[in-house]
Amino acid sequence: MTDLPDLQEFAWVGGHPALDFSNTCEWVDGEVDIEWLGDYNRLAEWLRVGGFLSSGAVLELGKLAAQELDKAAEIYADAVALRDSILAICINHPHDTAALTTINRYVTQARAHQHLGWMNEQFVWTYGQDDLRMPLWLLAAETAELLTSPNFSQVLQCAAEDCSYLFLDTSRTGKRRWCDMATCGNRAKARRYSARKRE
Numbered sequence: 001m002t003d004l005p006d007l008q009e010f011a012w013v014g015g016h017p018a019l020d021f022s023n024t025c026e027w028v029d030g031e032v033d034i035e036w037l038g039d040y041n042r043l044a045e046w047l048r049v050g051g052f053l054s055s056g057a058v059l060e061l062g063k064l065a066a067q068e069l070d071k072a073a074e075i076y077a078d079a080v081a082l083r084d085s086i087l088a089i090c091i092n093h094p095h096d097t098a099a100l101t102t103i104n105r106y107v108t109q110a111r112a113h114q115h116l117g118w119m120n121e122q123f124v125w126t127y128g129q130d131d132l133r134m135p136l137w138l139l140a141a142e143t144a145e146l147l148t149s150p151n152f153s154q155v156l157q158c159a160a161e162d163c164s165y166l167f168l169d170t171s172r173t174g175k176r177r178w179c180d181m182a183t184c185g186n187r188a189k190a191r192r193y194s195a196r197k198r199e
């Protein structure tokens with residue numbers, strides 16, 4: 001898959017892992033514009049770049065995926081369904097029962113497999129290193145954390161026409177409009193400026 005973007009360039013602007021995950025598919029006018037993931041191994045690699053999985057864990061998952069190609073493809077499809085459901089809930093708001101049913105399916109699995117581990121001097125929830133489904137469970141748990149957080153009401157979609165990114169507006173004023181001022185905010189300003197000049 002050489003036509004997929006370099007994961008090192010992914011913009012972690014969501015302010016929450018579940019929102020960053022939803023931003024791995026960019027939409028323009030209802031069509032997929034950029035797909036950052038594409039398959040199971042890219043999903044695992046994206047989690048490593050984001051600091052959610054160690055290099056060792058990604059290596060082990062890659063070996064398992066190579067042995068069970070069909071299962072890896074199925075888990076990637078489940079991850080895409082989870083991602084679509086996060087988008088549906090955050091954009092259409094919590095009344096999307098189909099999306100909530102999908103999220104609940106993976107959250108229930110994650111809960112059944114979670115156990116406490118000790119990492120970086122603190123206790124964290126872990127989901128087993130030797131199971132191909134671990135990345136999906138990790139993301140489902142993050143999704144549950146977002147939906148039940150008091151911050152959920154601060155989830156916004158970027159105001160730029162060509163940007164579908166979701167982000168948490170934790171600004172003091174609560175009036176943030178762009179996922180990232182340096183990119184979308186400045187581009188919007190530049191467009192307004194050139195439109196004014198054309199008038």
Ligand SMILES: [Zn+2]
Nearest residue numbers: 158163179184
């Ligand atoms: Zn944006």
